Structures are given as C-alpha cells and as structure tokens.
C-alpha cells in the first residue's frame with residue numbers, strides 16, 4: 001500500500017532570534033501545536049485500524065497489509081517524525097507541551113522497538129484478526145448503515161493478501177499465542193456470518209453492490225479459515241514453539257517503553273515484594289483484632305494466613321442480593337460525592353454527572369463487573385457512563401454467590417471509588433479540562449490505573465468506612481491483587497516461575513480462588529508488563545505525595561496536591577513529578 005504524507009508546513013517557520021523569552025516560548029508552542037495536529041492526521045492515515053478504534057473514521061475503508069513493504073513504510077514514518085520532533089527544544093515549550101513531546105517521542109521509539117527488537121509480529125499469530133476490526137465498524141454508530149457496509153466491503157476486498165502476509169510473517173511462534181489466535185479468529189469468523197448478511201439484505205445498497213459485498217464476505221471467510229487451518233495444521237502439528245517468556249533484557253526494555261516509570265523493572269519488582277510483606281503484616285494485625293468479634297469464644301488459628309482467611313470468609317458474607325447488585329452501586333455514588341466534598345479532597349464538577357447504567361448487552365461477558373465508558377477524543381460532548389453488569393440470568397446460585405462475595409459490601413465500595421469517584425471518572429473530568437489530543441490517544445495507563453488505586457487509599461486514610469478494620473482488611477486484599485500482579489509478571493517473564501508456583505502464591509498469599517489464580521496465569525502468559533502497570537502507577541503517585549509532604553511540611557495541602565497532580569492530564573507520573581517538584 002502506498003502512503004501519502006502530509007507536508008509539515010509549520011516546520012518552515014523559523015523563530016525570531018531577537019524575540020524575548022516569552023515570545024519565543026509562545027512561538028515554539030504555536031509551531032508545536034501545529035505539528036501535533038499534522039502528525040496525528042498522518043498517524044491515522046498510516047494506521048487506519050487504530051484511527052477507527054479512537055473514533056476517527058475517515059480511513060475506515062482501508063486495510064493495511066502487514067508485509068515487508070508496510071514495515072519499511074512504518075519505519076520511514078517513525079524516522080521522519082522523530083527527526084521533526086528533534087527540531088523542538090523541550091525548554092521552549094509549556095509544561096503541557098513538554099509532556100506531549102516526550103509522549104510522542106516515546107511512542108515512535110516504542111513502535112520501532114516493537115517492530116525491530118521484540119518482533120511480536122513474527123511470534124504472536126493473534127496479531128492478525130480481520131474479523132475484530134470489521135466487527136467494530138459494523139457495530140459502530142458513526143456512519144449510517146449503508147456507508148459502514150461500503151467501507152467494510154472495500155476493506156475486506158484485500159482479505160486474501162492480508163492473511164497471506166500474516167502467514168508469511170509467522171516464524172517460531174509461541175504455543176500460547178497460537179491457541180489464542182485460533183480462538184480469536186474463530187470469533188472473528190462469526191463476524192462474517194448471519195448478522196452481517198442480514199444487514200446487507202436490509203441495507204440500501206444496490207443489487208450489484210450487495211452481490212459484490214457478499215462475494216467478498218465469502219472470500220474473507222475463506223481467508224480466515226485458511227489462516228486457522230495453517231495455525232492448526234502447519235504450526236500446531238509441527239509443535240515447534242518458542243517460550244512465551246520474553247526474558248530479562250526484553251522485559252526491562254518493554255517496561256521502560258510501556259510504563260515510562262522512573263523505576264526500572266527490577267526495582268519495581270523489589271518494591272512489589274516489599275509491599276506484599278507489608279500488606280500481609282497489616283492483614284494479620286487486623287484479622288487478629290477482628291477474630292473475637294466474628295468468632296466469639298473460639299480459639300484463633302495460630303497460622304497467620306489461616307487466621308486472615310477465616311476472617312475474610314466471614315466478612316464477604318455481607319453482600320448485595322442477586323437482583324440488587326446494580327442498585328447497590330447506584331445508591332453509593334451520592335455518598336462518595338458527598339464524602340469527597342465534606343473532606344475537601346478535591347473540587348468536583350457537578351455539571352458533568354456520571355450516568356450509572358446496566359452494561360449494554362454488546363459489552364457484557366468480559367468478566368469486568370464494572371467499567372467506565374468515557375467519550376473518545378472525537379466525541380467530547382457524549383455522556384460518561386458507569387457500566388455495571390447485572391448478575392447473568394443463566395448463572396447458577398453457586399456462581400452468583402461466589403461473584404457477590406467477591407464484590408461484598410466492603411469491596412463494592414472500594415470498586416466504586418476506583419472506577420468512579422474520585423477514581424477513573426474524576427481523573428477523566430480533570431484530564432478533559434486541559435484537552436490534549438496527544439494525551440487522550442497516548443495517555444499513560446500506569447498513571448490512570450495508579451490514580452484509581454491511590455484514590456482508594458486516600459479515601460480510606462481520610463476516614464471513609466470509619467477507619468474500620470473490616471474496610472482496611474478488604475482493601476489490603478484488593479490491593480494485594482495488583483501487588484501480586486506485578487510480582488508474578490516479573491517472576492513469570494524473567495525468572496521462569498511455573499504455573500503451579502504461581503497458583504500457589506496467588507491462593508496462599510493473595511487469598512484468591514483457584515479459578516481466579518488459573519485465569520491470572522493464562523493472562524500473564526499472553527501479556528508482558530501490562531500486569532505491572534497498576535502497582536507501578538500507584539507506587540509512584542503515593543511516593544510523590546509523601547515526598548511533597550516532607551518537602552512542604554505543615555504547608556502541605558492534600559486538596560491542592562490532588563488537584564495539581566490531576567491538572568497535567570494522563571501523563572507518566574515521572575514527568576508530573578518533575579513539574580511538581582520544580583514549583
């Protein structure tokens with residue numbers, strides 16, 4: 001595929017040498033703002049699927065063929081824009097633009113590193129799935145049906161080339177990603193089924209267009225089936241696989257690109273192990289105090305882990321009724337809003353209320369009980385929803401009970417703080433106040449997740465839940481999950497920890513059910529570094545707050561810290577830290 005590049009008009013503007021410092025700064029910012037807009041336009045042209053997923057639909061009809069020519073084109077794209085970025089000096093830009101520049105530089109370097117060094121396009125067959133992007137286009141509401149179908153028709157007309165390139169790319173894959181690719185492409189195949197055919201029939205397309213489209217759908221099915229046959233036959237039967245573990249050197253580098261932390265992966269791993277020990281210590285202390293209250297007259301288990309387990313199992317008996325889960329969430333939101341106001345933790349914006357709703361059907365089944373749907377960068381006026389999934393009607397009483405106990409009365413409050421107030425939803429409202437397209441697209445996941453985890457602890461520290469041992473014990477357990485995620489991510493990818501060791505660790509010291517622990521193992525074999533992001537972000541934000549407390553002494557103000565921290569948008573914590581310490 002041939003790519004057109006948009007000219008970088010703004011780069012021709014030289015800055016005026018006799019201008020004073022302020023004027024120079026504003027010139028540089030003007031030039032950088034123009035650069036960002038042009039860059040993002042060009043990025044969408046280079047990555048149509050990425051564009052569609054972010055709500056930018058100009059290139060929906062294009063399919064990128066993942067072949068050598070495309071990799072060369074991607075390389076040229078990255079080199080070109082890295083060179084453009086090098087013409088800006090960091091000091092001449094506002095803090096907001098400084099962060100954007102560093103995010104863009106990291107993004108382009110990371111892209112090259114993924115392609116040239118990690119080479120997941122060779123070993124991860126799940127990188128290729130035409131059905132997934134077609135499904136998004138079909139279900140999207142951006143264009144009327146006819147236009148969506150025409151885009152899909154054009155896009156899938158290259159399905160055979162797409163999967164031919166995919167096959168040619170696969171070399172020495174992992175077994176785990178091969179199995180995943182089979183599963184996901186089977187799901188992708190279903191996209192080229194009845195629902196799509198029905199849409200074509202009821203559409204306003206001409207008979208000739210309908211015929212062309214259905215021929216292309218049939219060819220796309222053949223291409224997907226061919227790829228699956230190749231994976232099942234040639235790849236799985238040959239049985240020659242590389243390990244899914246990427247090892248120390250690649251893990252360190254991926255950690256640096258994906259998380260952008262001021263810690264190295266090894267340092268973070270040490271920190272997570274230390275935090276795990278602290279949590280266990282705190283849990284043991286609280287469980288010992290709670291035991292007589294819940295087991296009057298009984299002798300407490302001598303083993304600390306058994307003691308903690310007994311108390312946790314007692315506390316989780318308090319939970320919402322099966323048909324009252326969504327209501328229980330809805331009722332809590334006003335309480336959280338009021339608490340944040342009463343304690344003056346940060347200023348909230350009452351003009352942007354959060355809409356709590358039952359998760360729409362097409363989004364259900366991912367296993368996430370609750371999530372926040374925020375409007376994308378191209379859809380700013382839309383509502384922000386807090387999606388809460390009702391207990392599925394087909395669940396057995398035992399399944400429902402296990403789920404309800406996991407989200408018991410205490411943990412459900414922590415979940416609401418995390419997802420909604422003052423967690424993800426509140427962070428998002430602040431981020432949207434200093435709108436930066438770069439940050440909405442390349443926002444830092446560790447900061448976003450870290451803030452939500454920090455918000456939980458900050459609420460409890462300020463007396464939410466009356467500082468009760470019950471609330472803190474279940475927060476410890478909840479926090480242990482993200483801490484152990486970081487521990488096992490490193491232990492599996494770098495230190496060869498086995499499935500049985502991982503499951504044992506998660507069950508004993510994480511107090512997790514067998515099914516949760518096995519699911520986590522699977523996830524940890526398919527991703528690298530992502531499991532470390534929650535703990536890293538949380539640790540960095542908490543450390544920054546403590547650092548500023550120390551520095552400012554009695555002048556430290558929590559509300560000012562929270563608002564100031566959030567004012568930089570979804571940026572890596574290390575950059576926010578630099579800017580906050582400079583003040």
Ligand code: ZN
Pocket residue numbers: 317319401404
């Ligand atoms: Zn129950």
Ligand code: ZN
Pocket residue numbers: 418419424449452
């Ligand atoms: Zn989260």
